[in-house]
Amino acid sequence: MRWQRGVLVVGIGAALSGCTANPSPFAPKSAKAQEITDLFSIIHFFGGVVFLVVAALVLFAVYRFSRDKTPGEPQQLYGNTRLEVAWTALPALLLVVVLGLTVNTMASTRQPAEASYTIRVIGHQWWWEIIYPDQRIVTASDMHIPVGVPIYVEVESVDVQHSWWVPELSGKIDAYPGRVNRTWIQADEPGRFRVHCSEFCGTQHANMAMYVIAQPQAEFDAWVARTSQPAPPELWPENDPVAAVFTQCIGCHAINGSTVAKGVSGPNLTNFGARTHIAAGVLDMNEENLKRWLRDPNEVKPGTLMGQAVRRGSLSEEEIDVLTRYLLSLK
Ligand SMILES: [Cu+2]
Numbered sequence: 001m002r003w004q005r006g007v008l009v010v011g012i013g014a015a016l017s018g019c020t021a022n023p024s025p026f027a028p029k030s031a032k033a034q035e036i037t038d039l040f041s042i043i044h045f046f047g048g049v050v051f052l053v054v055a056a057l058v059l060f061a062v063y064r065f066s067r068d069k070t071p072g073e074p075q076q077l078y079g080n081t082r083l084e085v086a087w088t089a090l091p092a093l094l095l096v097v098v099l100g101l102t103v104n105t106m107a108s109t110r111q112p113a114e115a116s117y118t119i120r121v122i123g124h125q126w127w128w129e130i131i132y133p134d135q136r137i138v139t140a141s142d143m144h145i146p147v148g149v150p151i152y153v154e155v156e157s158v159d160v161q162h163s164w165w166v167p168e169l170s171g172k173i174d175a176y177p178g179r180v181n182r183t184w185i186q187a188d189e190p191g192r193f194r195v196h197c198s199e200f201c202g203t204q205h206a207n208m209a210m211y212v213i214a215q216p217q218a219e220f221d222a223w224v225a226r227t228s229q230p231a232p233p234e235l236w237p238e239n240d241p242v243a244a245v246f247t248q249c250i251g252c253h254a255i256n257g258s259t260v261a262k263g264v265s266g267p268n269l270t271n272f273g274a275r276t277h278i279a280a281g282v283l284d285m286n287e288e289n290l291k292r293w294l295r296d297p298n299e300v301k302p303g304t305l306m307g308q309a310v311r312r313g314s315l316s317e318e319e320i321d322v323l324t325r326y327l328l329s330l331k
Contacts, residue, residue, distance in 0.1 A: 033170060118133065123201070126280055137224065142274075145187060146221075151184060152182060154180050162174075163197060164183075165196050166195045194209055195212060197209070229257075241322055249266075252265045255269050279304065296310075298311065299312070
């Protein structure tokens, strides 16, 4: 196994050497992802052998049977039963082997009978909403999970087709509007695993990332306890200047515990300040980046739906300061 994968990684690595170090399906970090990678490698190995044999035969035929100097029609050949049977049976046999291996992997990566948690992931253009129904948490972009236990993930979409893919932990699963697809993940070690949308879903498809953050159980429990609290009411005083400028935002954004911020078309901001990135992986989480986002979302992520309401100049620098302080305090 090892050496086939080595050949593959070198080949594909050479082809992609322009790309940055993103999560690779060739570096699995869970038992499930390992099985999928093994299958992928075997199929590519067979595919590579077939390619080499066919390419060699074509080159041989071109060389051996190219027009020779003798005048007149070349010798005509018709049918060869033995050859035809061989080149039908051989690929069929290979495909049966691949089918067998695939069914075997499907069986061994089947969803476990029970999972410790069920988490719902909902695709939006162009970010992921994350809901913990039992813990009554609605958040976005960072999915916290405990390590070492299976997690059911229910995947759907509110608009177009997306596809949820954590290359290091699992295979892809489609996100459709009006239908719930189920998959599962398990992280064997703590870590932060990037998720990609893997179904073209519009202009910012490539900027639709999220992270699975696997933590030891105690840390995860602490996160749940903190995040399931509503935002403290003192952050939402009735006549605060924040409240005044924030009214522009509450049609699209919700904050748990607020009586007015109940919008659902943008990410829930209840624990925004505790997240690790802004706008689905486009910017790291820090004050300067948040200000950049609020100044002109379209400059950061052209086409983003927030850009229909918030444009360059919509907010004064003073308002941006106030909003930034407020948003970063939401943990
Ligand atoms: Cu998408």
